Amino acid sequence: MQANPDLAEIASLIGDSSRSAMLMRLFGGEALPAGELARAARISPQTASSHLAKLVEGGLLVQETYGRHRYYRLAGAEVAHALEALCTIAPRKPIRSLRESDRSRALRYARTCYDHIAGEVGVALTAKLLELGCIEEVEEDGRSYALTPAGAARLERFGVPADEWKRKRGRRRFARPCLDWSERRHHLAGSLGAALTARLFALGWLERIPGGRAVRVTEAGVDGFRSEFSIDLR
Template structure:
């Protein structure tokens, strides 16, 4: 028999400011070295190592070793989904510099939420898929229409759920900055992967904000009728 989930233990792990900062740094689905995570949390490598070990043991992170270097990533898409949901109910932090303001604006415009597209562009693209009747809402999930399966398959997106995957296929993920839903799950991840492959979106050098390229502005309009105004 399974016991009740130990919410207090997970909340305590996430609740430490340094650990929260490192988790947010990994929310874009990247695998980062311990040194980078220490810098993101503004703590010493030794202190970061202790925090990271606790989060690995607690099931929030996965660790990979390459020689003497240790790399970390979120343990699963469920961890990413939980972190995104927590940001929705979290009070805003004060913006103290122009650099922070610029970074926040970029995140709100377009970012990766674990491995799928979020922010203003992620929500707008999801809205267009709904308007085109390529997907439709069903409870807390999206489902593909017959036309959607054909269109997205031809676009290069995996439209069948892997029989071995326990991951949700097309989840409605509430966006913390837009307060509306974007497309998550394996379908959202495959669509985002395809946008990266086409170079319609690309990562900024630091963080998890993404930029819509000129090719992406044209391509998203031609393919889905999505109009993007440069901010």
């Protein structure tokens, strides 16, 4: 028999402002060194090391070693899913500068939520896939999407072989709705969402904005979203 989950333990890890800042910096799915995470949290490298050790021990982060360098990333998609859910109920911080306003606007427009596209662009893409009949909600649980035969054929032509990603998903759900904290609507998560987002980056439709998880829709992306999905991002 398993005991109940220790929610207080996880809450105490996330609840520290320095640790939450580092978790949010890793929200985009990247692996980053301790120094960069220390800067994101505005703490010393020594203090950051202590916090990172606790996050690794608590199962929220994993550490990767390359030679003498250590990198940290979220332990998995389920951690990102939990953080996104918390963001939907968390109070909003006041914006105190034009720079913060610009960053907030960029984040709300398009960003990575772990390894899939979120924000206004992610929500618009998911809504269009539903409208086109590429995916449909699974009525039994309300927590999954099903890829339709027409959707599989369309995404195959787009360069996203669904069968290959189904084999790669492991224990991860293939396609599920993820409640977007800024749009308060769902975007597409799961291994299908990751595959589609990877394809958007490969085509050059999306570019990462350095220093965070906001992404930029390129001119090629504006044209591509319009021609392929009839989504006008102007």
